[in-house]
Amino acid sequence: MGSSFGKLFRVSTFGESHGGGVGVIVEGCPPRLQIDIERIQKELDRRRPGQSKITTPRNELDQIEILSGVKENLTLGTPIAMMVKNRDQRPSDYGEMKNIFRPSHADGTYQLKYGIKASSGGGRASARETIGRVAAGAIAKQLLQKTFSTEVLAWVKRIHDIQAEVDSEIVTIDDVESNIVRCPKPDVAKLMIQRIEEISREGDSCGGVIECIVRNPPVGLGMPVFDKLEADLAKALMSLPATKGFEIGSGFAGTLLKGSQHNDEFLPFDGKGLRTSTNNSGGIQGGISNGEPIVMRVGFKPTATIRKSQLTIDSDGNQTVLAAKGRHDPCVLPRAVPMVESMVAIVLADHLLRNQGQCSLW
Numbered sequence: 001m002g003s004s005f006g007k008l009f010r011v012s013t014f015g016e017s018h019g020g021g022v023g024v025i026v027e028g029c030p031p032r033l034q035i036d037i038e039r040i041q042k043e044l045d046r047r048r049p050g051q052s053k054i055t056t057p058r059n060e061l062d063q064i065e066i067l068s069g070v071k072e073n074l075t076l077g078t079p080i081a082m083m084v085k086n087r088d089q090r091p092s093d094y095g096e097m098k099n100i101f102r103p104s105h106a107d108g109t110y111q112l113k114y115g116i117k118a119s120s121g122g123g124r125a126s127a128r129e130t131i132g133r134v135a136a137g138a139i140a141k142q143l144l145q146k147t148f149s150t151e152v153l154a155w156v157k158r159i160h161d162i163q164a165e166v167d168s169e170i171v172t173i174d175d176v177e178s179n180i181v182r183c184p185k186p187d188v189a190k191l192m193i194q195r196i197e198e199i200s201r202e203g204d205s206c207g208g209v210i211e212c213i214v215r216n217p218p219v220g221l222g223m224p225v226f227d228k229l230e231a232d233l234a235k236a237l238m239s240l241p242a243t244k245g246f247e248i249g250s251g252f253a254g255t256l257l258k259g260s261q262h263n264d265e266f267l268p269f270d271g272k273g274l275r276t277s278t279n280n281s282g283g284i285q286g287g288i289s290n291g292e293p294i295v296m297r298v299g300f301k302p303t304a305t306i307r308k309s310q311l312t313i314d315s316d317g318n319q320t321v322l323a324a325k326g327r328h329d330p331c332v333l334p335r336a337v338p339m340v341e342s343m344v345a346i347v348l349a350d351h352l353l354r355n356q357g358q359c360s361l362w
Helices: 036-048 091-097 107-114 127-148 186-201 229-240 251-254 334-355
Strands: 010-014 021-027 064-070 080-087 149-157 208-215 241-248 294-300 309-313 317-320
Touching: 010 127, 021 127, 036 127, 036 334, 064 149, 127 149, 127 186, 127 334, 149 186, 149 334, 208 334, 229 241, 229 334, 241 251, 294 334
Parallel strands: none
Antiparallel strands: 010 021, 021 080, 064 080, 149 208, 208 294, 241 294, 309 317
């Protein structure tokens, strides 16, 4: 219950942050898709802990193991099982938090719902669960690239109150990966890194915004009324740890415009999709992709586990003070970039397969 996503391209993740390992089962991937396993590992390397001075120092190689569904780098059409073993576990870091609820963390709600919670790490609430999503997303990316030359690219737009104005039409993966905060504007990236380091030294954390663009998206993805493409994108991205907001196209800024200002006027039809003079719709109209780039933004809250002392309660309801120990990201956004890309790719791959039975024959 709650650990699977998608209808035809279906992803199910498993494992806890301090258990034996974490992984994913991907069902519905078409057979004979040529898979570049190195690309899967590269995506996991972008997500893994310990990759820079502004991420958690937990030292995990996150080496992917493909257990089934692939032979000689070709998909078999059967379930693809992938797993990463946990190597650098330190349950002792969580000893004093065993019966204490971290403010704004899932500890309290998990205990209320299930009557039990993972005593170390965040269990299923930990961002370590997203390893499976990123591995599945790497396959979805390859499916989209090989069928429609579709590219999914995300970057850090804002850290705390430091924002980068990025031209989404021209930004490249090399721009994004040119620095450890994954902001394609080098000067702004330096300020972001400094802010994360300052806040970390205070024993605190910060959040921000990730922007994502889909270039060359397949036309006609999404279905009325409950399976609109942006609705599934919102659910996918809001299922990521620490997410608190979702926008597509003009987002909330569009509410300040008049219809005459916001409407995307159509250009002459080229037979490959609708073309518009502007893209306030964010590439989706009526819940269906129109062929324009799909542009969205996701807001992430500050990391809940911090070293600063905070008032909280224990499992018996008694008030206490917690200054958390352990290894945690002072800001989740640099490592969340591949997570955002992966969830977007999974949604698009699922709708691509679903669209085969509903697209026009004429």
